[in-house]
Amino acid sequence: MSFLSDLQAYSQSKLRPTTTRITNSIGQIHHEARSDDGTFQTHDQLANSNSIFMVIDNSPDEKLHHVIDGVYIGSQDAAINIAALNECRITHILNVATGIKNAFPEQYKYLNIELLDVPETNIQKVFTYANEFIQQAVTNHGHILIHCNAGISRSASIVLAYLIGIRHMKYDDAYRLLKTARSNIKPNDGFIQQLKEYAAEMTRTNENSVVSTDKVESCNM
Structure with missing residues (x-):
């Protein structure tokens, strides 16, 4: 035909x-x-x-959820809730969203790390950088909000990395703490795998540090 x-x-x-x-x-x-x-x-x-x-769900998600001393997590709605930001005495904001501008650059100290919420994103490469910014805020007696778009995957992963890397928590303990603070967190599968790898790396580093200290003390005896 x-x-x-x-x-x-x-x-x-x-x-x-x-x-x-x-x-x-x-x-x-x-x-x-x-x-x-x-x-x-x-x-x-x-x-x-x-x-x-x-x-x-298009309803506002404006609450700042307290995780641990000086550290809060929330969505993009929380990041523009000026009343809540002031109430929680926020001084620093870590923005890991895509396409969300800093709402109050003259009032808070910001760090922007734009991340895509897909398993293929190499989020582990920013853990050290993000942890330094968070710890800087806490050490200076400030309060920090970590947010992404929904406050579920990217920001949760960054907070978990802080709990693991700086607070020396096991992955499961960190996850339970954060889940208690904000019940709807759900890092994507790729982020979870990277966080578990990071936790294993931190455990090895801490163990090696203890061994090295023991050797020095033995030499001084």
Whole structure:
């Protein structure tokens, strides 16, 4: 059959419905399909969620959640809640969101580390840098808010890295503490793996430090 014949035999009714899958820059998956009336319907799905669709919650998430002395976690809404920021005596803000500008640059000391919330992101490479900024705030008797867009994955991972790297907590203990402070935290699978690797590295470093100290004391005896 010629191409012309194919065109003449074309019938829209013979077309099968299809769904277009679109993944945006922060790992959210959108499924778009055309309905019978010709309009397009969009459903949202979390990346790597085994095709379970999520309901997007657009309600404000303005609370600052206290984790440990001087350290708070929250969403992008918390980062613009000036009343809560003042109430918690925030002095520093660590912004690890994408596309979120610093709201009060003249009032707080900011550090921006833009991270994508996808498992492939190498978040471990910023742990030391972020930890130094957080500890600087705490050491100077300040209070710091760590936030991303939703306050669930990226900011949670950064806080966990601080608890592991600076507070010398085991991964499970750090996770329980943070989960108690903010119940909806959920770092993506890639971040969890990197955090566990980081925790193992910190354990080895601490053990080697103890061994080295013991050797020095033995030599002085």
